[in-house]
Amino acid sequence: MQRTNFGEMVCSIARTVDVFGEPWTPLILRDVWVGLSRFEQLQADLGISRKVLTERLHYLVEHGVLDRRPYDRRPRYEYVLTEKGAGLVDVLMVMTAWGDKWLAGEAGPPVHYRHHACGEISGVELRCAHCGEPMRAYDVDPLPGPGSAA
Amino acid sequence: MQRTNFGEMVCSIARTVDVFGEPWTPLILRDVWVGLSRFEQLQADLGISRKVLTERLHYLVEHGVLDRRPYDRRPRYEYVLTEKGAGLVDVLMVMTAWGDKWLAGEAGPPVHYRHHACGEISGVELRCAHCGEPMRAYDVDPLPGPGSAA
DNA sequence: CATTGAAAGTTCCCTAAGGGAACCCCAATT
DNA sequence: AATTGGGGTTCCCTTAGGGAACTTTCAATG
Numbered sequence: 084m085q086r087t088n089f090g091e092m093v094c095s096i097a098r099t100v101d102v103f104g105e106p107w108t109p110l111i112l113r114d115v116w117v118g119l120s121r122f123e124q125l126q127a128d129l130g131i132s133r134k135v136l137t138e139r140l141h142y143l144v145e146h147g148v149l150d151r152r153p154y155d156r157r158p159r160y161e162y163v164l165t166e167k168g169a170g171l172v173d174v175l176m177v178m179t180a181w182g183d184k185w186l187a188g189e190a191g192p193p194v195h196y197r198h199h200a201c202g203e204i205s206g207v208e209l210r211c212a213h214c215g216e217p218m219r220a221y222d223v224d225p226l227p228g229p230g231s232a233a
Numbered sequence: 234m235q236r237t238n239f240g241e242m243v244c245s246i247a248r249t250v251d252v253f254g255e256p257w258t259p260l261i262l263r264d265v266w267v268g269l270s271r272f273e274q275l276q277a278d279l280g281i282s283r284k285v286l287t288e289r290l291h292y293l294v295e296h297g298v299l300d301r302r303p304y305d306r307r308p309r310y311e312y313v314l315t316e317k318g319a320g321l322v323d324v325l326m327v328m329t330a331w332g333d334k335w336l337a338g339e340a341g342p343p344v345h346y347r348h349h350a351c352g353e354i355s356g357v358e359l360r361c362a363h364c365g366e367p368m369r370a371y372d373v374d375p376l377p378g379p380g381s382a383a
Numbered sequence: 384c385a386t387t388g389a390a391a392g393t394t395c396c397c398t399a400a401g402g403g404a405a406c407c408c409c410a411a412t413t
Numbered sequence: 414a415a416t417t418g419g420g421g422t423t424c425c426c427t428t429a430g431g432g433a434a435c436t437t438t439c440a441a442t443g
Binding site: 086087089093094095096097098099100102103104107109113130147169170171172173176177178179180182183184185186187188190191193194195196197200203204205206207208209210211213214216217218219220221222223224225226227228230231232 | 244245248249250252257266267280297314319321322327330334335336337340342344348349351353355357361362364366367369372375376377379381
């Protein structure tokens, strides 16, 4: 399957899709986030093909999303989120909120999150980094930025 | 190529990936968001194969993310975001913020967003829907929710 | 010293999904 | 009747994912 190269496009969404959008990648990052950090753990938990898991992990390390480091004198490695990778977990949190709202059905959300700051079970909300007011899809106008093609 | 069925997993992230995570889908939603809403416009702007575009559009309509409606007495249709679909644009905004921060390089972000409420060029920030404090990857603890497997 | 054992990959084949280009259908216009 | 243009289908080809077996590395054990 010839795959279009999203990474070369002049678009932050396309570039993000290039590192984050391949099948399994969000689930791998979720697992690493909650503490499943070794190859065997990830493979067992996800049921992903070992071949693909190898590819994804190397790709994510290459792109600075995960750090691969030994945890034993034997050749054993674990994967941990970098600061860059933690930024992608923000994306996961918004995906979680959306899935909880629109896809959980009668049963309700599979997982709750307790916020350290207030101790409550809650979810994320998008706000403007400048004024703090809500900032959603139709609360903004796009304008050409410095890195635009034109 | 995702032959694995993410939609059946007991995980809001996996379920969201099932509708949002296929190649091209985020870019299609981006285009619809900024006003490119017709088949020919999308195909020309993205350079996507017509076959795949057809598949994706129908899939998104089927899942209630897009609405397909006629705009002419001839058989002409445009695709618009539903409320459910607008929720996925929130995910795009966070992806944009991440791409702007980590992948834009020297050139800077390709696009800026002006926030209606304050008039400033700004980006999104994740905050707790309950207390309003910042809520990021390591500011929460996961707990089993009502829809958990156990 | 040879064996065991487990983690972390490789390798191989098969199938299914994406790319590209040509083709089709329909309704309005000329 | 012929033309035009949007919105798709259909076809073939290539490549990526799934699955399972196999390999490598090194510490610990007998």
